[in-house]
Amino acid sequence: MTAEQTVPTPTGSAPTTTGRAAGTTTGSGSGSDRPNHRWIALAVIALAQLMVVLDATIVNIALPSAQADLGFGTDQRQWIVTAYSLAFGSLLLLGGRLGDLFGRKTTFIVGLVGFALASVLGGLADSFGLLVAARALQGVFGALLAPSALGMLTTTFRDPKERGRAFGIFGSIAGSGAAIGLLLGGVLTEYASWRWCLYVNVVFAVLGVIGALVFMAKPPKVERPRIDVAGVLTITAGLVGIVYGFSNAESNGWDAPLTIVMLAAGVLLVAAFVVIETRVAHPLLPLRVVLDRDRGGAFIAIGLVAIGMFGIFLFLTYYLEQTLGFSSLQTGLAFLPMPLSIMVSATQIGGRLLPRVGPKVLIFAGGLVAATGLLLLLRTDVDSTYAGTVLPALIVIGLGMGTIFSSAMNTATTGVARADAGVASATVNTMQQIGGSIGTALLSTIFADVVKDSLSGLSAAPTKLQQAQAVIDGYHVAFGISAGVLVLVALAGGLLINRQSVRLAKLERAASATTGSIPAAAH
Template identity: 50%
Template sequence: MAAQSAASAAEAAGAEGRDPRRWLILAVICVAQLMVVLDGTVMNLALPSAQQDLGFTDSDRQWIVTAYLLVFGSLLLFCGRLVDLIGRKQTFLVGLVGFAGASAIGGAATSFGMLAAARACQGLFAALLAPAALALLVTTFTDPKERGKAFGAFSAVAASGGGLGLIIGGSLTSSLSWRWCMYINLVFVVVAVAGSSLLMAKQPRTPGARLDVPGVVMVSSGMFCLVYGFSNASTHRWGTPSTWGFLIAAAVLLTAFARWQTRAGHPLLPPRIVLDRNRGGAYLTMLVAGAAMYGIFLFVIYYMQGIMGFSAIKSGVALLPMVAATAVAANVGNIRLMPRVGPKPLVTVGLLLGSAGMVWLTGIDVDSGYASALLGPLMIAGIGMGLIFGSAFRTGTSGVAAQDAGIASASIQTGQQIGGAIGLALLNTIATSSTANYVQDHVQGRPTPSLLHAATVHGYVSAFWWCAGIFALGAVVCGSLLRRGPLQAPAAAPPGKAAEPEKAARS
């Protein structure tokens, strides 16, 4: 009875503070988030066309993707704190307008340098836009039931955006031009700017707060070195100075940053944000998922195009079942399951499903068909990713005060970016080494095309086994870290005030 009364009080308090335009605001937030996420992959299938048009080399090609991820990952925490200091709506609009300008320049690029610079600027404004979008969601939805629906929609977009980026990129490149992979963002921005200007109230700044300049310098430099080091390892060797040198520098800078945060008067990332077991577990979950999901978005695409002979657009369409499964799982997880069981079982099951999907994918060979070898594991992995993202986004922002919503949002997205950089470097190295070893062990004279195809598939299978291991290890570690039980409902707020964000369940 007491629990029911508390829940009823919380629901009544949430009802008083509801914004009548909140569902329209959610649609605007999801449009912006979709643009940010899909731009991490939308250029992947367009790179050959852009390379031919602008005349840059194979070694330069990777930087069209890396420039975006490098700047995005490096500045997320800094921009997350700016969201709290300047205001959520203000930073959201600045991020949108800046992203539109960078996209227009990228679409009109006449050289590799111009395109790479535009992609880097996209990363800068995405780092401002992404935490602002999630922070707006956290502070707009205060009712627990409605928050579950809102996070379900947002998580579906975030989890499936990479796959949608491949679909959109392949479609635009095949039917129009690679340049439309840039210009398409202008459509998203027009919708989001108009919606946010009309629907969102001006967000207040955090009173009396200051920017932790030493913390910004240390964490931004450390994140840059970390992402650059792993990106360099994926295209060169681990033993090159440009790889291990940057990784050592990253370790030193990030260690110094962590120590500084315990002494700073106004820390960039307050320790209370990450030391909570549930939030810390959510950030670690996103790191694991970010690392392992590259086995899906990278090697499955390579396999479909290089071995199965799929076109760019056909490869994108082949991912649609996985995208649909991800969206459904994210919504069911957030709306139906999270209020009953909490994040622990959802994260654990989601990671185990990801592992199962990767193990299933190890059965591919040079003659496999899509329906028999890919459709099932992609659906299983998609369900797992939906459960993971749906649980992690909501848990990683639970229990934080409104003035910390931006930095908490940035923290969970930083975990995903770090994981992506690590996964890309590790899995590329494993696949390349396994392919080379297979050729060396089986070659008799000059390598034949059939041998090279078999060796390539062997490299992909090795990467899938590692992805399965990463998912499985994550299920054990993250599942152990997260607390049992559902997240607590927000406490009833005094009259005239919105309810506080939901608090993490206490063990």
């Protein structure tokens, strides 16, 4: 078999070439092509993914201390989060395509180094403006790093069983990183300083760079077509509009003029981007990547999961701290059963069963299980206990989430041409980011409205107990809506994923055995 032999792929996918690709080598016996090196490379990739995912929640834990130290107002706190979200969410597709063009190992290392330097800058910040700038830089380099990590995973693991295990591990990190961030942020804030919530990224980055240099293969020389400048400009501006629009809706309401203008402009620019991608020779996001039925269903499921997860982390954190009186550290420890449950289900259920039953069944079942866990949170009350109400729900939610993440991420990147692996991975991250933005705005405003309505119905000034019960009512609505969103995840898996995807494992084995290419999705 030659180093570059083209094999046919299903409708909707570009021809897939065999042999060398970004992030792998063939025949040299070096780098990630060695079996043991592939798994070490996976550990490096997972470490980088963990750094990116936990950064959101770990910084949220640090915000009150940072505010007291730097002296900025409560109304300014939002920009610490928004600066990162805008840069990260708007540049993901460009970051993924740069990895495709210049080599994912290169962009992976650059992303790690840049993220670490931005974290140091944030840790050293002596003003609000410098901290915001550092967070924006974190977002820029995170947008380069995240799709490179998933793209390398996609091109490194080709055997169906290995691929299932690898995505099980990666999915467990993606699903549990936010909870780990709560725990780590609580520890660092309580026993060190809020600045260490940023400095800790340097440890992850140093380990990641060393691992990448030693265990990841040198990317081969590839043809570098011109960057789709028009596509970059329209999608970047469009995503900025959408992310900022949802962020503004959270603080100023859905009827605020700026919210309406930004969301409308964002949607129009994304529509213009789609038109551009159909006409340029070298599109930033080839539409074949998203129009494949299985991948499209997986992308939708991933976006919906991000909406649902927001209800878990934000409002359950509020419940634990404000209602049950937990400290930040106790809250982080309280969430620990969920990432453990995610890891078990992602590796043992999703990772092992995906080659046998396909993503359709697993995403459907995972969505229903996670929704059931959220419905268990409707039993929470002002005098509930953690062990009796929260703990069982977290375990059930984790079992469902882990199954969804490992299956959906694998499906979203299966059958993609090697040249498109980075941008396909970036689409996964973009769906997560947009879903999180929607969840933040939608659930926060609904929660506030429910609390307001509950209190306005009282004839006299509300007592502390009545105020607490009104907040509980808001939590219940948020949990209920999140459960409904996860039912939609199940439907996306059950209705949009191709019925023949149960044959995925057989086709993957055949493709891997004969070509060494990225397996093609069943149709």
